[in-house]
Amino acid sequence: MASLATAATEKASIEAFRRDVIEASMTQLVLVDFWAEWCGPCKTLTPLLERTVAAYPGRVALVKIDVDKNQSLASQFRIQSIPTVYAFLKGAPVDGFQGALGERELKTFIDRLLAGVPVEQPPEELDAAAEIEAMSTAAAEALAEGAHVEAAQMYAALAHELPEREDFAAGHARALLAGGDLAGAEAALAAVPADSKEPLVAQARAALALAKDAGPVGDIAGLRAAVAADPDAHQQRFELANSLIGAGDRDAAAEALLDIVRRDASWNEGAAKARLLKLFEAVGLGDPWTVATRRKLSTILFA
Numbered sequence: 001m002a003s004l005a006t007a008a009t010e011k012a013s014i015e016a017f018r019r020d021v022i023e024a025s026m027t028q029l030v031l032v033d034f035w036a037e038w039c040g041p042c043k044t045l046t047p048l049l050e051r052t053v054a055a056y057p058g059r060v061a062l063v064k065i066d067v068d069k070n071q072s073l074a075s076q077f078r079i080q081s082i083p084t085v086y087a088f089l090k091g092a093p094v095d096g097f098q099g100a101l102g103e104r105e106l107k108t109f110i111d112r113l114l115a116g117v118p119v120e121q122p123p124e125e126l127d128a129a130a131e132i133e134a135m136s137t138a139a140a141e142a143l144a145e146g147a148h149v150e151a152a153q154m155y156a157a158l159a160h161e162l163p164e165r166e167d168f169a170a171g172h173a174r175a176l177l178a179g180g181d182l183a184g185a186e187a188a189l190a191a192v193p194a195d196s197k198e199p200l201v202a203q204a205r206a207a208l209a210l211a212k213d214a215g216p217v218g219d220i221a222g223l224r225a226a227v228a229a230d231p232d233a234h235q236q237r238f239e240l241a242n243s244l245i246g247a248g249d250r251d252a253a254a255e256a257l258l259d260i261v262r263r264d265a266s267w268n269e270g271a272a273k274a275r276l277l278k279l280f281e282a283v284g285l286g287d288p289w290t291v292a293t294r295r296k297l298s299t300i301l302f303a
Contacts, residue, residue, distance in 0.1 A: 007296060020061075031062050031085055035066060039083060041082075044100045048101075067079055137153035139171055142154065148176075161192075166196050174207060177211055210279060218243040232264075257273075262298065
């Protein structure tokens with residue numbers, strides 16, 4: 001990532017721009033981020049740009065231009081508000097946007113521009129990249145199909161090969177959690193920085209916290225009998241939900257928690273709702289199951 005914020009003279013700034021943007025864009029996509037220290041939205045967008053661009057090594061570069069220190073460049077590009085981002089390819093601006101985009105929108109923006117750009121990599125690098133992606137896909141499929149041991153082995157190998165890929169560490173942790181190995185999952189996540197912005201890491205950490213809170217699987221049959229005998233036995237119903245979470249039955253766990261909210265939303269300081277929200281985070285806030293179950297919760301709360 002280059003920055004023109006420290007260019008000593010206007011001539012130096014223009015020469016740096018020609019080198020870092022115009023010339024560099026002949027072989028890759030270059031995003032130019034016009035920003036300033038005093039700009040609030042810039043403080044949100046710039047770190048997101050840095051993280052997102054880092055996921056496209058050799059294909060996308062980021063150049064940051066402080067408009068206060070590079071006024072001639074800002075004037076040349078008619079920058080009227082910041083943040084403003086221009087995308088350069090083959091020496092010319094091809095697209096851009098103003099304001100702070102979300103992570104998904106930013107990735108979509110980059111992917112759309114890269115769609116027509118051939119990836120120029122040596123055959124051995126292409127083979128290695130293809131092998132990693134194939135293993136990543138196989139690991140995800142194994143985890144989805146309940147083959148958590150195989151998934152854990154594949155994710156462990158991927159995380160060892162590419163320790164910078166936080167999503168692989170998250171996959172390893174999720175696979176270990178699926179097998180009931182809480183200590184192993186915690187160790188897998190310990191290698192990831194505490195301030196990680198990777199959504200899958202947040203999801204894995206939420207799942208680990210949920211598993212710790214839920215504790216070991218209890219007497220599910222006995223707890224079912226207890227709540228059947230007394231519909232207002234909220235503590236037993238809550239313990240049933242925890243046991244179902246531990247057993248991997250999120251549907252039944254959610255129904256038990258929703259039943260508590262339906263009968264007494266304030267029970268135990270809203271413990272049932274809090275556990276549901278943690279379950280949503282563990283599954284993934286954008287997951288269709290979460291969306292549907294959250295809708296049920298909203299219907300109960302605002303009926």
